[in-house]
Amino acid sequence: MHYATVKGILSAKNGMNLYRGCQHGCIYCDSRSTCYHMEHDFEDVEVKRNAIPLLEDALRRKRKPCMIGMGSMTDPYLPLEEELCHTRQALELIEKYGFGATLITKSARVLRDLELLKRINEQTKCVVQMTLTTYDEALCRKLEPAVSTTRERFEALKRLRDAGVPTVVWLCPILPFLNDTEENINGLLDYCVEAKVKSIICFGMGMTLREGNREYFYQQLDRRFPGLKEKYIRRYGNAYMIDSPNSQELMKLFHRRCAEAGILHDNDRIFAYLDEFNVKEQAQLSLFN
Numbered sequence: 696m697h698y699a700t701v702k703g704i705l706s707a708k709n710g711m712n713l714y715r716g717c718q719h720g721c722i723y724c725d726s727r728s729t730c731y732h733m734e735h736d737f738e739d740v741e742v743k744r745n746a747i748p749l750l751e752d753a754l755r756r757k758r759k760p761c762m763i764g765m766g767s768m769t770d771p772y773l774p775l776e777e778e779l780c781h782t783r784q785a786l787e788l789i790e791k792y793g794f795g796a797t798l799i800t801k802s803a804r805v806l807r808d809l810e811l812l813k814r815i816n817e818q819t820k821c822v823v824q825m826t827l828t829t830y831d832e833a834l835c836r837k838l839e840p841a842v843s844t845t846r847e848r849f850e851a852l853k854r855l856r857d858a859g860v861p862t863v864v865w866l867c868p869i870l871p872f873l874n875d876t877e878e879n880i881n882g883l884l885d886y887c888v889e890a891k892v893k894s895i896i897c898f899g900m901g902m903t904l905r906e907g908n909r910e911y912f913y914q915q916l917d918r919r920f921p922g923l924k925e926k927y928i929r930r931y932g933n934a935y936m937i938d939s940p941n942s943q944e945l946m947k948l949f950h951r952r953c954a955e956a957g958i959l960h961d962n963d964r965i966f967a968y969l970d971e972f973n974v975k976e977q978a979q980l981s982l983f984n
């Protein structure tokens with residue numbers, strides 16, 4: 696871990712990453728791609744030392760409250776968050792200034808802040824987004840070695856449900872010849888139905904590979920699934936979009952099951968929902984009185 700001073704924290708679309716790099720080790724991680732120009736080892740996480748004062752300043756200056764997003768590039772609940780509590784401090788500011796929050800994580804550490812997330816949701820809006828890829832726990836450990844297992848994430852989703860905090864699941868990536876089976880998709884969807892998730896984002900049954908993440912992914916295939924790298928190279932070459940050979944059937948299954956369960960599964964509508972911020976009257980009054 697190392698520290699850096701940054702010039703700004705909120706993107707034009709009100710997203711932020713308090714950390715840069717990640718300790719979670721998912722073998723398919725796109726954030727490793729060279730197009731992001733990271734100048735340090737991916738595992739040597741950069742901590743933006745002035746992120747919290749910058750955020751407070753940005754929230755104070757905003758003319759209208761809105762949703763603040765976290766976790767698009769780096770999980771906000773890395774192991775080091777236990778000690779640093781930057782995500783927690785950011786959420787406290789979001790609560791204090793009457794904004795809404797949404798974050799993407801693969802960690803049950805999110806439950807540490809359950810009460811805070813619940814309060815934000817009661818005051819304005821809070822949505823927790825969680826990625827699920829692999830129903831089989833042993834396979835999950837190989838693909839995502841340092842995050843909460845899928846079962847643990849499922850338990851976290853249920854706790855969020857019980858606290859009234861809405862959840863959105865990202866069903867991706869689906870890796871050809873590894874987790875691209877009906878059994879896997881059905882298992883994950885069973886979890887989603889039981890946890891009463893509001894919606895599921897799925898861009899297709901596949902993954903992306905580009906410079907930087909491809910090399911790491913192939914190294915990990917050699918280490919954990921000997922022979923599979925060659926199969927990928929033969930079938931996909933240097934393609935960016937890597938679709939499962941079972942993609943069509945699995946997408947049909949996905950849409951059918953979501954429709955049956957009443958789970959929103961239209962990506963455009965889900966992103967519109969995540970962005971939407973209608974401040975409740977009471978929150979506005981408490982803010983400006």
Ligand code: SF4
Nearest residue numbers: 717719720721724770
């Ligand atoms: S949690 Fe996200 S950012 Fe971290 S390694 Fe996994 S995919 Fe990459």
